[in-house]
Every structure is written in C-alpha cells, then in structure tokens.
Amino acid sequence: MNWAALAQIGGSLVAILLISWAARSMGLGGDVRIRDEAQARRLANEAVDGFDPVDIVVDRAGIGALLKDAAGRHVLLRRHGAQFVGRVLDNHIEARLDRNFLTIGTGERLLPTLTLDFGTRAQVWAAGLRVLRI
Amino acid sequence: MSHALPNPVDYAVPFFIALIVIEMIWAKRRAPEKYEPGDMLTSLMLGLGSTVASVLTGAAVVGMALWAYHYRLFTVPWTWWAWALCFILDDFAYYGFHRAAHRVRWFWASHVNHHSSQHYNLSTALRQTWTSFISLGFLFRMPLFLLGFDPAMVLFCAGLNLIYQFWIHTEVIGRMPRWFEAVMNTPSHHRVHHATNPRYLDRNYAGVFIVWDRMFGTFVREEDEEPVRYGIIKQLGTFNLLWSVFHEWIGIARDVWRAPWQHKLSYIWRVPGWSHDDSRDTSDRLRARWVERRGSSSLRLPSC
Numbered sequence: 001m002n003w004a005a006l007a008q009i010g011g012s013l014v015a016i017l018l019i020s021w022a023a024r025s026m027g028l029g030g031d032v033r034i035r036d037e038a039q040a041r042r043l044a045n046e047a048v049d050g051f052d053p054v055d056i057v058v059d060r061a062g063i064g065a066l067l068k069d070a071a072g073r074h075v076l077l078r079r080h081g082a083q084f085v086g087r088v089l090d091n092h093i094e095a096r097l098d099r100n101f102l103t104i105g106t107g108e109r110l111l112p113t114l115t116l117d118f119g120t121r122a123q124v125w126a127a128g129l130r131v132l133r134i
Numbered sequence: 135m136s137h138a139l140p141n142p143v144d145y146a147v148p149f150f151i152a153l154i155v156i157e158m159i160w161a162k163r164r165a166p167e168k169y170e171p172g173d174m175l176t177s178l179m180l181g182l183g184s185t186v187a188s189v190l191t192g193a194a195v196v197g198m199a200l201w202a203y204h205y206r207l208f209t210v211p212w213t214w215w216a217w218a219l220c221f222i223l224d225d226f227a228y229y230g231f232h233r234a235a236h237r238v239r240w241f242w243a244s245h246v247n248h249h250s251s252q253h254y255n256l257s258t259a260l261r262q263t264w265t266s267f268i269s270l271g272f273l274f275r276m277p278l279f280l281l282g283f284d285p286a287m288v289l290f291c292a293g294l295n296l297i298y299q300f301w302i303h304t305e306v307i308g309r310m311p312r313w314f315e316a317v318m319n320t321p322s323h324h325r326v327h328h329a330t331n332p333r334y335l336d337r338n339y340a341g342v343f344i345v346w347d348r349m350f351g352t353f354v355r356e357e358d359e360e361p362v363r364y365g366i367i368k369q370l371g372t373f374n375l376l377w378s379v380f381h382e383w384i385g386i387a388r389d390v391w392r393a394p395w396q397h398k399l400s401y402i403w404r405v406p407g408w409s410h411d412d413s414r415d416t417s418d419r420l421r422a423r424w425v426e427r428r429g430s431s432s433l434r435l436p437s438c
Contacts (some may be wrong), residue, residue: 005189008144008184008185009182009186009189012147012182012185014181015151016178016179016182017177019151019154019155019158019174019178020171020174020175020178022155022158023158023169023171023174023175024355026158026162026166027162027166027172028158028161028166028168028169028170028171028174029166029167029169029171030166032167034182046330046363047369049367049420049423050330050417050426050427052425071296077357078371080252080369080371080372081168081170081172081173081252081372081373082166082168082169082170082180082255083170083252083365085252085369085370086369087371094348101406108371110370110371110372110374110377111371111372130401
C-alpha cells in the first residue's frame with residue numbers, strides 16, 4: 001500500500017466521521033416507539049414469518065414488546081436504532097422480574113439485555129418465560 | 135495489459151458523499167427515520183473496509199485476470215463497439231455473480247453485509263463486502279478475459295457498473311419513466327431486491343440492465359400495496375462492524391462443525407437457510423408459505 005492510498009483512506013475516514021456527526025446533529029433516526037398492540041403484532045409477524053400472536057404486552061415507553069402465539073412461542077421485539085428487531089425466545093433466555101419491570105436477555109452476546117415496563121402484567125409474562133427455560 | 139486506466143470509482147466518491155448529504159437533508163425534512171446515524175456509520179465503514187480489502191487483494195485479482203487473458207480465445211479490439219459489448223457482457227456476468235451471491239451460501243456470506251441494513255438509502259450502496267476475494271466472486275468475470283476482452287477494459291466497465299448502482303439505493307425516487315423501468319435497473323426494482331417481504335425475496339438481481347431478470351424469470355415489480363421492508367430474514371440487531379462483516383462466515387463455520395459428516399459441505403454450497411434437519415427457512419419456503427396464506431394458486435413460483 002503506497003502513501004497515496006493511505007492518504008485516500010485517511011481522507012475517507014475523516015469524511016465518514018464528519019457525515020456521521022452531521023447525521024447525529026441533524027437528529028436523524030428520530031425516536032421510534034411501538035404505539036399499540038396492533039403495531040407490535042405487525043412487527044412480530046414481519047420479524048418471524050407467519051407469527052400469529054394470541055397475547056401481547058407492550059412496554060409502557062414503547063421500546064419493546066413481548067408476544068406469545070397459540071403454540072407457546074414467545075417473540076421479543078426490541079428497538080434497534082430507528083427500527084425494531086424480533087427474536088423467538090428459547091431456553092437460552094435470561095429473565096429477571098423486578099416489580100413491574102421485566103429484564104430479558106436473548107442469549108445473543110451482541111444483543112444486550114432489555115428492561116421493559118409491563119406494569120401489572122409483568123409477573124404473568126415472567127412466569128411464561130420461566131417455562132421456556134425448563 | 136495493453137492499456138492503463140484509472141479506477142472510475144475513485145473519481146465518483148466525492149459525488150457519492152455530496153448526494154448522501156443531499157439525501158440526509160431530504161430525510162431531515164420529510165422522514166428522519168429513513169436515516170439512522172449508527173446504521174449509516176456501519177455502512178460507510180463497510181465501504182471503507184471494502185476499499186482497503188480491494189487495495190490489498192487487487193494485485194492478485196489483476197494477476198489472475200492477466201493470466202486468463204493470456205489464454206484468450208480471441209483478441210477483442212480497443213474500439214467503441216468493444217466497449218459497449220464489454221459493458222453489456224460485464225453486466226451479464228454481474229447478474230450471474232449476484233444471483234449466485236443469493237443462492238449459494240458461500241457467496242452469500244460475503245454479500246450479506248450489503249443487505250444487513252434495515253434502512254435503504256444512499257449510504258446502503260456503500261455497504262460493500264470485505265471478503266469478496268475469499269468468496270472468489272471475481273471468478274464470474276473470468277469468461278470475459280478468456281473471450282479476449284482486455285482486463286483494463288473489463289475492470290473499467292466493472293467500475294462504471296458499480297457507480298451506476300449507487301443512485302438506485304434510495305427511497306427518494308419513486309418510479310422512473312416506463313421505458314426506463316423496462317430496460318434499466320431503477321430504485322424501484324432494487325428496493326424489491328433489498329426486501330425481506332416473502333413476495334419479493336431473492337428477486338431482481340440486475341446490476342444495470344433489468345432485462346436479465348426479465349429474461350431469466352427473476353423479475354418482480356414493486357407493488358404499491360406492499361411497502362418494502364429491508365434487511366435480512368434474521369435482522370442483525372447490532373451495528374457492530376466486525377459482526378456485520380463476518381457473522382455469516384461464523385455461521386457457516388458453526389454449522390459445518392456441528393453437522394453430520396454427510397451434510398457438512400451442504401452448509402457451504404446450498405442455498406442460505408438450508409439445514410439438514412429442515413429446521414430453518416429458505417427464501418423459496420418463505421415465499422411458498424406466503425402464497426399459501428394468500429390462497430393464491432396463480433402466482434408463478436420460479437425456483438432460482
């Protein structure tokens with residue numbers, strides 16, 4: 001690699017950092033939230049093809065949701081930047097209940113645990129998740 | 135090589151950056167959620183890393199091109215019609231490569247990072263692979279050298295092809311005029327290509343000319359009633375750069391390690407999503423389920 005190539009790469013890196021800083025300064029990305037159960041249902045169906053929930057609980061701040069289908073599968077929706085990602089939960093999950101708050105980890109190292117406020121329904125859902133770990 | 139030509143992409147980079155800034159301003163006014171700073175940073179770093187990888191492996195690729203050219207069947211002259219023919223045939227070679235990049239997991243492992251963003255904007259265009267040399271994707275252009283096209287001409291055309299594909303990574307443009315949509319790859323056609331909706335999966339592989347997809351039965355038009363959702367079937371859920379680059383390679387390694395001996399190679403060369411115990415979904419299966427849910431028996435299901 002010659003000096004010209006190194007200078008080009010260095011210049012590109014500076015430009016990338018400047019554009020990224022500009023994107024943050026402009027407030028791009030917005031503040032996306034799950035508004036209601038209907039949206040959570042749609043997002044889960046998109047994330048896991050054909051997933052048809054029979055029970056849904058949405059975090060009070062709208063940053064995540066838990067959904068369960070008739071077969072007992074649980075899907076966790078979580079905010080990722082300006083989008084949402086969904087994961088089918090399995091026996092690798094971790095779940096901790098603290099009054100109205102349920103902290104859930106998927107077992108994936110790069111997806112940090114997520115604490116969701118499910119209000120009075122948190123206990124019921126925590127019990128449902130405990131079954132998955134058996 | 136008889137001629138030395140610059141890499142046209144080097145000259146296009148300032149225009150790429152200017153257009154990204156313009157699109158960001160559009161997003162700020164119309165739809166701030168269309169751009170996500172973390173996602174954009176990952177995309178641009180993938181582009182930079184891809185450039186570094188090209189610098190490191192470029193000499194080897196050119197060496198192999200020259201080697202193939204040495205055994206050429208003909209010598210294509212350095213004239214206007216040869217340039218036009220070269221551009222068209224290079225685009226056809228790109229179609230073949232791109233189709234394989236979606237239908238063979240080994241090639242997909244390299245190509246997937248172009249698709250792993252859940253956004254679709256001009257920064258997504260720069261989300262290029264770091265591992266194309268490992269995946270051997272450059273082999274798809276070898277027939278052109280063997281036919282007798284000068285490697286400098288082919289590589290220049292490949293650069294022009296890449297530049298063309300930049301502007302189609304946008305939601306700012308709806309549809310182009312009908313005649314243009316009929317022949318050329320457009321933002322609308324390429325949005326379909328980046329979709330995770332079952333009806334759109336693994337379609338519209340074209341680089342410049344959409345006619346290849348129309349010819350080989352892999353074309354699907356964007357439908358207004360079904361907005362495109364972007365990304366991959368199992369969204370990454372992280373902006374981690376290294377995971378974005380290597381996650382599918384790691385997935386292959388894990389699968390090959392765990393699979394019974396008779397199935398190990400299948401995890402490399404079969405379609406992404408294939409598994410020996412049928413526990414995963416391929417794009418064909420997802421589409422078949424979608425058709426079943428719609429109760430439509432009239433939809434053609436080409437297996438590509």
